[in-house]
Amino acid sequence: MSCESRCFVSFGVNNGRGRHSVNWIRSELAIKFTLLSCNHLPSYILISILVVIKVFTFPYSFIIELLSRNLYFPILTEGKNVLKSILLSLTKNNQIEEISSHFCIAGEPESSGQFGNGNVNDTYLITCSDKDGKNVYTLQRINHFVFKDPVALMNNFERVTSHLLSKSIEQNHGKDVLTLIPTRDGKSFHLDVDGHYWRMTKFIAGGKSFDVPEHDGHAFEAAKAFGQFQANLNDLGEPALVETIPAFHNTRKRFDRFTEMVSRNPKNRLNEVEDLVELFLKHEKLADAIKRPEFPRRVVHNDTKLNNVLLHQTTGKAICVVDLDTVMPGCALHDFGDLVRTAANAADEDETDLSKVQFLPSRFEAIMDGYLLGCQGMLIEKEIKKLAIAPIAITYELALRFLTDFLEGDLYFKTHREGHNIERAKSQFTLMKSMLTFREEMEELIRTKRDLF
Numbered sequence: 001m002s003c004e005s006r007c008f009v010s011f012g013v014n015n016g017r018g019r020h021s022v023n024w025i026r027s028e029l030a031i032k033f034t035l036l037s038c039n040h041l042p043s044y045i046l047i048s049i050l051v052v053i054k055v056f057t058f059p060y061s062f063i064i065e066l067l068s069r070n071l072y073f074p075i076l077t078e079g080k081n082v083l084k085s086i087l088l089s090l091t092k093n094n095q096i097e098e099i100s101s102h103f104c105i106a107g108e109p110e111s112s113g114q115f116g117n118g119n120v121n122d123t124y125l126i127t128c129s130d131k132d133g134k135n136v137y138t139l140q141r142i143n144h145f146v147f148k149d150p151v152a153l154m155n156n157f158e159r160v161t162s163h164l165l166s167k168s169i170e171q172n173h174g175k176d177v178l179t180l181i182p183t184r185d186g187k188s189f190h191l192d193v194d195g196h197y198w199r200m201t202k203f204i205a206g207g208k209s210f211d212v213p214e215h216d217g218h219a220f221e222a223a224k225a226f227g228q229f230q231a232n233l234n235d236l237g238e239p240a241l242v243e244t245i246p247a248f249h250n251t252r253k254r255f256d257r258f259t260e261m262v263s264r265n266p267k268n269r270l271n272e273v274e275d276l277v278e279l280f281l282k283h284e285k286l287a288d289a290i291k292r293p294e295f296p297r298r299v300v301h302n303d304t305k306l307n308n309v310l311l312h313q314t315t316g317k318a319i320c321v322v323d324l325d326t327v328m329p330g331c332a333l334h335d336f337g338d339l340v341r342t343a344a345n346a347a348d349e350d351e352t353d354l355s356k357v358q359f360l361p362s363r364f365e366a367i368m369d370g371y372l373l374g375c376q377g378m379l380i381e382k383e384i385k386k387l388a389i390a391p392i393a394i395t396y397e398l399a400l401r402f403l404t405d406f407l408e409g410d411l412y413f414k415t416h417r418e419g420h421n422i423e424r425a426k427s428q429f430t431l432m433k434s435m436l437t438f439r440e441e442m443e444e445l446i447r448t449k450r451d452l453f
């Protein structure tokens with residue numbers, strides 16, 4: 001682990017009310033230990049001074065700003081990144097604890113840390129303690145660059161989770177449903193002073209999210225859970241849920257946006273991806289493979305990545321479908337397709353060794369079996385006919401979205417390194433090509449399973 005990441009994970013929190021918790025002392029020790037082990041004495045001395053000043057609530061954000069603008073002392077050049085990540089963590093942990101205190105949590109926050117692999121929202125795990133033991137929560141900041149109307153989104157969230165809960169009681173199917181923790185003034189979200197929307201749910205213990213399945217059983221379980229999820233929301237009734245992102249899976253619109261960015265080239269990045277752009281343009285036909293108005297309008301998840309369903313750590317059984325921000329009217333084929341995209345791929349979504357990116361037909365079969373079982377005969381003939389092309393179209397759509405985001409300057413998806421969106425786009429394009437070579441095999445499999453639909 002690098003020096004910087006060690007700093008990041010070892011921090012506790014200041015409770016933000018002038019009193020320093022045990023974790024604060026622990027963080028102080030962690031800072032000193034980390035800096036010493038980095039062998040960087042100047043940073044060690046400076047941070048020690050800052051920690052003392054912090055007792056008098058010195059504004060760390062000011063120092064972070066200085067560091068970001070390179071206005072730091074030359075002596076700190078080496079330690080700059082270490083220092084910056086320390087200060088960022090301290091500020092963030094303070095903020096996270098302050099935000100948590102607006103929700104009906106049981107006990108005092110003991111620790112907080114970033115959690116999960118989401119590409120859009122920021123997620124934190126909050127551990128609290130009271131006389132009855134530990135209580136763990138998931139706190140999320142809704143990305144309102146992506147979700148323009150967080151209030152409508154939270155209304156959807158409340159309706160969906162309460163409907164699913166009543167189904168769970170009725171069917172006794174043993175799966176969990178996300179439980180919202182209300183704010184102290186009874187709302188489903190907290191709006192902070194900077195205009196950010198936050199929500200909290202109970203942490204689901206025992207569950208794990210997988211980016212790639214470890215075996216076919218994982219793919220089957222995830223597919224069954226998403227199928228059941230759709231079937232259970234089929235009678236949600238009126239009024240329709242709000243479209244939290246309009247035209248979310250309109251591949252034609254995604255393609256048009258892509259070509260617009262290619263011609264506008266807003267960040268002058270086109271020269272880095274010209275060959276890739278050519279390849280993408282050649283597959284334009286896929287942009288019209290699934291036209292949503294031709295299919296039943298259902299309440300669907302719309303973001304059925306494998307890691308959006310928690311599987312039991314040991315048994316691999318599905319525990320809970322999560323990430324409900326895009327649950328809205330849509331097309332079942334996109335859910336099926338997106339799960340195949342993530343669960344029938346031998347590699348990660350952003351794999352750079354493209355020889356590892358391969359479509360796995362046995363996973364596809366497991367997904368089909370699970371999904372069909374879960375959605376209990378809900379699909380109609382028109383949908384069944386498109387089950388093979390759906391994953392190909394949606395993989396193409398994702399490749400387009402990643403490359404478009406690169407051309408726009410990496411505004412939408414979180415990126416962890418330079419060129420990350422290019423890596424994702426290449427990897428998804430490779431997966432799409434691999435799927436195309438198995439298209440006949442997929443169609444054949446669907447024919448043999450017809451009776452189960």
Ligand code: GN1
Nearest residue numbers: 117118119120121303305323326349
């Ligand atoms: C985003 O937030 P996350 O990581 O579950 C994105 C999906 C993409 C996915 C690709 C609202 O999902 O559409 O398929 O990244 N969600 C949104 O990893 O755009």
Ligand code: MG
Nearest residue numbers: 118120303323
């Ligand atoms: Mg998501």
